[in-house]
Amino acid sequence: MNSEEEFFDAVTGFDSDHSGEFSEANQKVTGGLGSDTSKSQGIGKTGARPPQENGVQTHRTSLPAPMFTRSDFSVWSILKKCIGLELSKITMPIAFNEPLSFLQRITEYMEHVYLIHKASRQAQPLERMQSVAAFAVSAVASQWERTGKPFNPLLGETYELIREDLGFRFISEQVSHHPPISAFYSEGLNQDFIFHGSIYPKLKFWGKSVEAEPRGTITLELLQQNEAYTWTNPTCCVHNVIIGKLWIEQYGTVEILNHRTGDKCVLHFKSCGLFGKELHKVEGHIQDKNKKKLFMIYGKWTECLWGIDPVSYESFKKQERRGDHLKKTKPVRCPLQGNEKADSDVADNVPETQETVQVIPGSRLLWRINTRPPNSAQMYNFTSFTVSLNELQAGMKEILPPTDCRLRPDIRGMENGHMDLASREKERLEEKQREARRGRAREETAWRTRWFYQGNNPYTGTPDWLYAGGYFERNFSDCPDIY
Numbered sequence: 001m002n003s004e005e006e007f008f009d010a011v012t013g014f015d016s017d018h019s020g021e022f023s024e025a026n027q028k029v030t031g032g033l034g035s036d037t038s039k040s041q042g043i044g045k046t047g048a049r050p051p052q053e054n055g056v057q058t059h060r061t062s063l064p065a066p067m068f069t070r071s072d073f074s075v076w077s078i079l080k081k082c083i084g085l086e087l088s089k090i091t092m093p094i095a096f097n098e099p100l101s102f103l104q105r106i107t108e109y110m111e112h113v114y115l116i117h118k119a120s121r122q123a124q125p126l127e128r129m130q131s132v133a134a135f136a137v138s139a140v141a142s143q144w145e146r147t148g149k150p151f152n153p154l155l156g157e158t159y160e161l162i163r164e165d166l167g168f169r170f171i172s173e174q175v176s177h178h179p180p181i182s183a184f185y186s187e188g189l190n191q192d193f194i195f196h197g198s199i200y201p202k203l204k205f206w207g208k209s210v211e212a213e214p215r216g217t218i219t220l221e222l223l224q225q226n227e228a229y230t231w232t233n234p235t236c237c238v239h240n241v242i243i244g245k246l247w248i249e250q251y252g253t254v255e256i257l258n259h260r261t262g263d264k265c266v267l268h269f270k271s272c273g274l275f276g277k278e279l280h281k282v283e284g285h286i287q288d289k290n291k292k293k294l295f296m297i298y299g300k301w302t303e304c305l306w307g308i309d310p311v312s313y314e315s316f317k318k319q320e321r322r323g324d325h326l327k328k329t330k331p332v333r334c335p336l337q338g339n340e341k342a343d344s345d346v347a348d349n350v351p352e353t354q355e356t357v358q359v360i361p362g363s364r365l366l367w368r369i370n371t372r373p374p375n376s377a378q379m380y381n382f383t384s385f386t387v388s389l390n391e392l393q394a395g396m397k398e399i400l401p402p403t404d405c406r407l408r409p410d411i412r413g414m415e416n417g418h419m420d421l422a423s424r425e426k427e428r429l430e431e432k433q434r435e436a437r438r439g440r441a442r443e444e445t446a447w448r449t450r451w452f453y454q455g456n457n458p459y460t461g462t463p464d465w466l467y468a469g470g471y472f473e474r475n476f477s478d479c480p481d482i483y
Contacts, residue, residue: 059388065417066378068095094423098148098380099415101405103159103172104389105142105150106184106199111385112138113166115367120192120222125261126294129286132220132229133265133297134305134367136256137282140233141369144280144302145381147238147246151411151426152180154433155447156480158403160471161389164189171471175449177433181216183452183465194221198452198465212236217457217464228459231256234269249279250301259459262289269301285310297366299357306363316360390415401476403450408483429483436482450479 112135119131153174162169172184179200186195197218204211214233221228234252251271257264267284280302286295296313299305373384392406400406410429413422440447451471457464 059384060391061373061384061387062375063099063379063382063387063415065415067380068414068417068419094410094414094419094426096149097151097414098146098382099411100150100386100390101153101157101159101408101411102150102180102201103153103157103174103182103184104405106172106182107159107161107170107389108142108383108386109139109195110161110163110166110168110170110186111142111370111383112367113163113168116193116195116220116222117167117188117190120188120224125225125227125258125263126286128222128225128227129229129256129258129263129265130295130297130307130364130366132258133256133267133284133286135220136218136231136233136254136265137267137299137301137305138367138369140236140250141301142383142386143236143248143250144369145248147248148380151408153182153405154408154429154482156403156450156482157405157408158401158451159405160400167192168195169472171451171467173449173451175452175454175465177437181465183467185452185467188223191223193223195219196467209237209239212238217460217462219457219459219464226260228259229256230259230457230460254284263287263294264289265297267297298360299366302369304357304368305366306357306359307366308360308363312362313360399474401479403479403482433482436480 115131115135115138119128119135122128122131155174155177157174158172160169160171167189168186169189170184170186172182175181175183175198181198181200183198184196187193195218197216199214199216202213202215204213213235217230217232219228219230231254234250234254236248236250239247239249249272250269252269254267254269255264256267263286265284265286267282270278270281270283272279280300282297282299282301282305284297285293286297287293293310295307296310297305297307298313370383370385372381373379373387376382379387390406390411392412397407405411408429410422410425413419413425449465451468452465453468455464455466456462
């Protein structure tokens, strides 16, 4: 993927012509990493950086400026010729973005990292799979009501996050521009896990909705148990991008495989369904290598996840089916999916809010979503964790590489409410990237990634981008000037 012809430009940003409950977050994790200097030194290294790098003790609780209204923008004139096509070359107004890079959105996987720490402490493989499954569901929970598009990372863009209070550090890099591929690597500060992967989000427009298929393998390694789990995320769909109220659903089957034991967790993210009854629901099970069901899982990715033994689950479902005829549900016209024909002049009805998850007696709570801040609606529906991702505290600029997302001027401008400035900066950055590509073509030189290399996933054998190490030694002298 490093050959220059693979990096032809795709204008993916949003240019604008207009003005315009349960969490372990408070538990301090102590300890450090081992003696591998390419991966370990940095945390607590004397003189390397201020003791509170990345603001590990306090984080901001709001953005500098409220969300910019999108009511004055129409995207139909832009998208009407693109039905069924990929969106990697479509330019849209910047008002439809949110002030984060896609690299930062990937970092939101780590909001419920306590579930990984919990899995690393559990003695039985079945218990560990329950926690890993809960983490896989929690990793997409932040997308609930998030209808803004993150900024597409520039080639060579990076993002790091160190959260000593949550016990992890994280690094990501945009390793390919076309196709857009983002690689990430995270490790526990107590040497309990490694979490890594590469994501290639394929976007398609279907008339009234935008569908994001997150291609790429996600890998979690529990180091003390010598276990590795792999999976892919479900498909995310944003409805009513042309007219009506925006709303989100996720659907598809997620299979989590424990490569040591052969255990597998199969999770079905339900689509809206005919009457909206299935919206946000997740149902599935854990099975052993002989496909015997060991544990049932159910809930909503927007709310919580519960688990119970198969016998109790099936007994409850039988009782529920017998009483089904007594239930009455108001019909809701749900959207068409895939390449089915859709009338773009009529908005998809937003399914009515369904009752909270009906808990089967004897169930065990596996995960519950964190409460969002009261001003979340004015902050692009960000979670408290998300609000802190683009924070640039005093002293950080001198420590971060020049490629870090926090230093990107168009995102910073949008976050501060300066939409015209953000649009101009975005256009400038994209032209700078195009000129850099043309320069490499003239000189017949290939782009070189800094922190990841292309290889095969050690567990699935599929193509992947793997962490090369060395980032936290903080030698950034050869980083490109992309901003």
